Amino acid sequence: MHNPYLPEDWTIMAMREEIEDHFFLELRPPAGSRVWEYTPGQFCGVSILGIGEAPISLSSSPTRPETLQMCIRKAGRLTSAVSKLSVGDVLGLRGPLGKGYPLEQIQGRDVLILAGGLGMVPLRSLMTYVLDNPERFGRLTVLYGTRTDLEFLFYDELTRLGKSGRAEVELITQEVRPGGRYRPENGDRKGFVTDLLAGGFCRSPGETFVAMCGPPVFYRYAVKTLLEKGFSKALIFMSLERRMECGLGKCGHCSVGYRYTCVEGPIFNYWDAYNTPELIEIREGQPWINS
Amino acid sequence: MDQLVIGIFGLTGCAGDQLTILNCEDELLLIAEKVTMKSFNMASSRELAGRVEVALVEGSVCQPEDLAMLREIRERSRHLVAFGTCAAFGGMAAMDQRVHPEVLRDTVYGPDGEPFEAIRARPLSSFVKVDFVLPGCPVEKGQLLETLSCLLKGSFPDIACTPVCAECRSRENLCIVLERDEVCCGALTRGGCGARCPSLDVSCAGCRGPVEDAYYAVNADLLKGRGIDREKIRKKMMLFSAPAGMGERLEREFD
């Protein structure tokens, strides 16, 4: 009988502080095993036995199957302990968990990636996937906003991508800080992600697949703007965060309404979310996403 | 590997938490092997000054000297742990916040005493930053060992903050409130003791301090509804469940 609670020991091959308190990790599977088969949008359980476990998104793409990549923010006990590790150390991994993006549904469509802050982490997986399979998808647009320009993740990678012309990439930040990455010469802008949406980015909004991930406030405004712009509710997908302990739909912590976020999510489309009590409320006439 | 250096300090309290360290008879030698204990006055004459990684501070602040000592400890330590209920919530000494400390003093020392300054007993967090709270009157041996072990790994432990009732149910006890119409502070009190008292058929006195969301009003209504005299309820809850700072809430919610 398979024991899905048991982690495997993966080895850290590369580790760097991507931005302050956010650690980029690249991991290799235990000897004799291969990297799991997974779909962008899925996550895994990262643990150090004795400290704990946390759900962390996979940031790499299955099209590059040698390693797994992730980006972990120092937020509490486990993540702080992870931040103290270094190359060669092992980390317990369990996964892949959850349901990723419905790739068949995206097939042939334009893809709009809409990220806020740490939300770029899981979306980078989808982004890489789309780029690695240009024949299967339409145009790729990446809109990424942060609170300050100190918080841009994968800045160089995104800027290079924008310049390469393989995708339309726009970075925007609310606040420019000393030492930050904001470079107007690269086309970086100041403002909110929703400002980017105001421009006519997509040829046919109603047909474009939207993948979005970000903090609660981000969803609140982004969904509203997308709907105003005529994007299709059935094609808006968001990643919704909840407390998770097991990732197997058993511990109950992530349960909302009739759903277990960890197995039926974390990716939900607008209707899923709308139909699930607690995920979306209508406030002041506007959808209010509780994430 | 460098040894973990912890300091063990006592402000005003009963020394029960420090004694709990010495009560880990089976593990004591191992602890001594892995941890350097500084300032453990109760057990050692070797006073080592200097910085400590973690300070376990027992007792509450009951006199100006305590406060001075607490500030010095904070200066000296990277992390400060409120060690036991007195340190975490004020404990017994902080029970009757309605009575002025000078009145308390005069009751005990009468008119002959040399008037020393009496201040209201307060938990550590009223004065300094507390990094971790290890409650218990005294702390549970298992949780103490877990704290030390986890500190050796460089982290604070993951200690539950669910009420005593959770453990009481898990141990399949009968509920004292429902069976005997007695005041039990289980629902107000943070677990971790394995529902020690209800399992002995003794109602919970609340010695591990209040859960973060103690609902005094609901508990009081429940007990009043079962015909228990309100003063009785108040007295029991005042022991530990409504410590310094929360006592006022209890009073407010009570009627």
Place this chain on the structure above:
Amino acid sequence: MLRKRIEIKHLTRVEGHGGITIELVDGTVKTVHMDILEGTRFYEALLKGKGFLEAAAIVSRVCGICSASHAVTAQLAVEDAFGIRVDSRTVRLRELLLLGEIMESHALHLFFLLLPDYMGYPSALDMARDHPIKAKMGLFLKQLGNRIQEAVGGRAIHPPNVMVGRFGKVPGRQVLSDLLACVEDGLALTPALVDLFASLEVPVLLEEATQYLALSSRDGYRFVSREIAATDGKVFQASEFSRVCNERVVAHSHAKQSLYSDRPFAVGAQSRVVVNGGELTGAAAEALERFVSAQGGMGRGNPISNSMAQAVELVHALQAAKEHLVDILTNGAGDAPPETVIEPVKGTGIGLTEAPRGILYHRYDFDDNGIITEADIITPTAQNLANIERDMRLVAERFGEISADGVVLSPAMGCLANRDLSFVLQVIARAYDPCISCSVH
């Protein structure tokens, strides 16, 4: 005029915060203060207005080391006030609990706080490295005491199981027979224990007559009684105790002090052995004889003998615990079902026990509803303080030869040879095994 002030800010290897200040002028001792710097919690005031059901839970928090004594004494006082009779099994279990506390407390003192002084280590943990067998014996006996307290009291510290008139839950047969097996193991250690402490070279610091007070027991060496005996031959009743010990406030300390007929007196293991030693039997009686022949009598005023008395009591506690366990296991339930419905009665109740450090006295006045209107707690360390100061004064006067860099002692002091006065004063204080949180409550 040559003035010298010796100040020990923090006494170590005692429970709580205390210091010692001595002032000498031209070689004569002017003042001796045992400064109790511990903060006060005002327990007597906190008790006012609380119900009789809460008393034990509150007062047990006076002290972590002798919490069982406080809890039992509180219940004795409540029962005295309300006229509650307690069944024989409850009585036995309480005695057993107190014996567990004696074991834990004495083993802690003897092995952790005292022995390092004799063996020249700053702490027991340092000592353990070189003398693992001694350390393990101490740990075993200490743990045994805790096991008994856990099984009977529900917890090693602040025992919640001790209730008015009864125990919440009486330990089951399995638990009791496991304990019995452990006690047997403990008894097997007693020869080694006695050898160890009889082999110590005990310095005779003093041989001044001392007044000893202890609860007097006639049917065996007991820790609960309602009669107090003094070595001057007088016997007092429980109700007379507060008059007899005459507790009063002193200026230099948060702890009160006591005097018997205006003179300091001692309580504790040594006092008990002096007063009730005749009741000791078996290995405990033999141990006492052994110590007396090796180190001189217990009643000669040498405070250091208190530790040897503790060793004697440790042996006794093991013997007595076995007796109680066997009795409870064979006779099962007590003579009458314990009372569960308690009717408060207006009046006063007094509880008296021999805590590890001596006589513990609780007095409560209750109103009709069982609410405490007045409380008085007199702890053993508070009773001993005046005597500790007396002993220190005598020692300082005897050895207080001042040299430029301190006070040097005569070399004929056994392990205390060539130690300075401040060290010797600490040794005296530690010999009493003072419990400072008790003394300031």
Place this chain on the structure above:
Amino acid sequence: MRILRFHKSHLEVWLDLIAETADLYVPKKAGEKAHRFERYEDFQEVDLSYTRTILPPKKFLFPPEETLFSRDAGSDSYHVPEIPDRDVVLFGVHPCDINGIRVLDVFFGSFDRPDYYYQRRRKKLRIVGHSCMPDENCFCQSMDAETAASGFDLFLNDMGDHYLVTLGTVEGDLLLGDRADTLPEATAEDMTELMAGIRRRREAFTLELDTSIVPQAVSLHQTDPVWEELGEKCLTCGCCSLGCPTCTCFNIRDTNTLGGSAKRSRTWDACLYRDFATVAGGYNFRPNRGRRVQHRYYHKQVGFAQSFGQPSCVGCGRCIKMCPTGIHFVEVFRALQENSLKQEMGRDA
């Protein structure tokens, strides 16, 4: 399905026999009116006339605390603790609890991610059911759980001086041992009597919940004042959930030893506790007590049913009995339904 006649006078011998080869648990008294499933030691202690045990049988399948795995210092492999090899036989389980276990079976086997720890204990569990009479808190009838159609190995119908034993599985035959083919089959007369008994029992229910519009009522009344009122009344002690035969929430927590070994274990949790939905940084998705109560009710009656085809309540009445402040599962839904009706009438008027 064979039904056999078993005389009660043989019960003790039979239980002794089972206890020889399996860990046998039976209902025993735990106070005046309370019971617990405890290890069989002495036949005199077995009390089959109980109504409900304090904890349901879930404690045998999903214990309050369970070690998932551990690792010794310096080792690079995880150690999953073994469970005893012997079968566990639960004797005298009532239909609601049998149905409760069926709910657990569905849940712990769900999402293509079966729960390893549950499954391995489940494989070793044999269930001998026992008929019962309802008290004022039983409403299994309303929850369609008053009889167990399956989920037992044997089921004993109490007929006075004998049982009519329904055989549920082959393992049930094995439990009967040699008796399996020597016991007389039930006669037509027996069956008539059995039917009469079932009818008597059916009539004995006093508590009823009309479940027909429960899902709609709960879904419609997401913002009903009932929830706030319940929030005001709930102690959040969690007793209802921990004692529920079908509540399954747990926490995973790591612990360490001084020697450097560490283990991961799970303990029961309840969605009523304040930090149940709190994530790193302290954001709480359900900070409000009323919302937490609502979540429990919604999940049990609607959410679970939507995911797994049946509500996760079997009407055992434990949460009613257990709630210190007297929150009554059935009354809550009645109140919601009444509010629905009121609204309806308000609209008509």
